[in-house]
């Protein structure tokens with residue numbers, strides 16, 4: 001059996017006959033041949049010339065619909081005028097031969113006959129053009145009606161059949177489009193006896209085949225975005241993001257025209273020694289090279305597991321931490337296609353587990369009473385809620401920190417609810433960036449302010465994977481709430 005394509009009830013695409021458009025074009029050509037035959041039957045030599053010219057027009061015009069309506073006409077007009085010139089030449093040499101005869105009236109009658117030829121040709125052309133336009137319109141109407149009105153989901157057998165054939169990408173693409181259309185007006189457009197879930201399942205399958213994702217990743221994306229937006233997202237991941245340049249203020253002098261505070265009191269000026277930590281030895285080289293290239297001279301590069309860094313630098317030892325956390329990289333698919341297939345539920349869980357440990361270590365290193373700081377910025381290039389909001393929600397629960405605005409006036413607020421999970425309302429201060437919305441890599445950022453250096457008492461059994469259902473408690477009932485048994489969940 002032929003592959004199920006658009007799965008129309010009576011559409012040609014389903015049963016794989018010759019493509020509809022071609023079939024219609026064939027019919028279209030036949031029709032014209034018949035009419036030309038009728039013209040040929042007239043038998044006059046003038047008409048033979050006319051037919052020949054019309055044949056030329058057909059060849060020009062039949063290339064495509066738009067040729068017929070635009071270039072074809074011009075070409076024909078040029079040929080036509082050219083032909084007229086030739087006739088004039090013949091006409092003048094004839095009149096030369098017949099000097100002294102009533103060449104004037106002869107030429108008048110010739111000119112009359114030419115004119116009627118022109119009129120005939122012009123009329124024939126107009127009629128043909130009108131016919132072709134009508135046929136093209138009709139064809140388009142049929143195609144639209146076919147695509148839109150009779151879309152049905154493939155049967156199990158049709159899907160099995162498809163699975164045994166190479167993927168028919170144009171048909172999968174059309175089916176994706178059709179499903180989005182049906183889901184956008186489900187009540188009116190749904191196929192009898194089907195549920196929304198059936199369309200979503202087919203949609204996920206088709207996205208996986210068309211864009212090359214694994215089920216897991218598409219499954220998560222489907223839960224995060226409405227279907228039409230999801231198409232925009234996966235399409236955006238197919239294209240490279242623009243390269244952005246940023247001024248290196250260490251190398252390029254900036255003129256400060258006005259400042260609310262003395263320049264000497266800005267954090268940038270007052271900043272002393274920076275620690276840059278990287279656990280993986282091979283990456284230390286590029287980290288150090290980058291620092292040199294950028295002209296950063298006040299940095300100590302260290303090589304520790306970030307979870308152990310508190311032991312090295314001490315608790316409450318630094319003013320601020322930027323934790324650019326290791327993550328699944330699900331926001332940078334346009335840079336690394338392998339993410340589409342290799343990221344699994346288990347891997348996201350592993351990342352989230354490490355991120356939760358790293359964020360607690362980062363908070364513990366920061367001094368809440370620092371005059372110029374007390375901040376922790378957490379960022380990932382992941383799209384996953386488990387690696388973003390869930391990590392921050394966990395930190396809010398485990399340490400005395402609160403979310404503050406990131407200072408970015410673009411990006412979407414983080415999720416406060418996702419699936420069955422409920423995060424603290426302040427999670428809306430975090431920011432999500434998407435390729436299809438912001439034309440940048442998928443990215444998440446949160447800014448936390450450490451409120452005190454004390455570590456709240458937490459049930460020792462607090463699992464790193466847990467995500468609190470209720471909102472994070474305020475200062476007065478923090479301990480009590482935290483001591484409450486937590487519902488263990490997996491994101």
Ligand SMILES: C[S@@+](CC[C@H](N)C(=O)[O-])C[C@H]1O[C@@H](n2cnc3c(N)ncnc32)[C@H](O)[C@@H]1O
Nearest residue numbers: 277278279280283304305306307324325326327
């Ligand atoms: C998102 S990247 C940070 C990139 C960095 N901002 C830069 O521009 O080079 C995360 C980094 O964390 C490192 N990493 C992974 N696990 C770590 C750990 N337990 N402790 C410290 N660093 C770790 C990875 O090797 C990776 O280089």
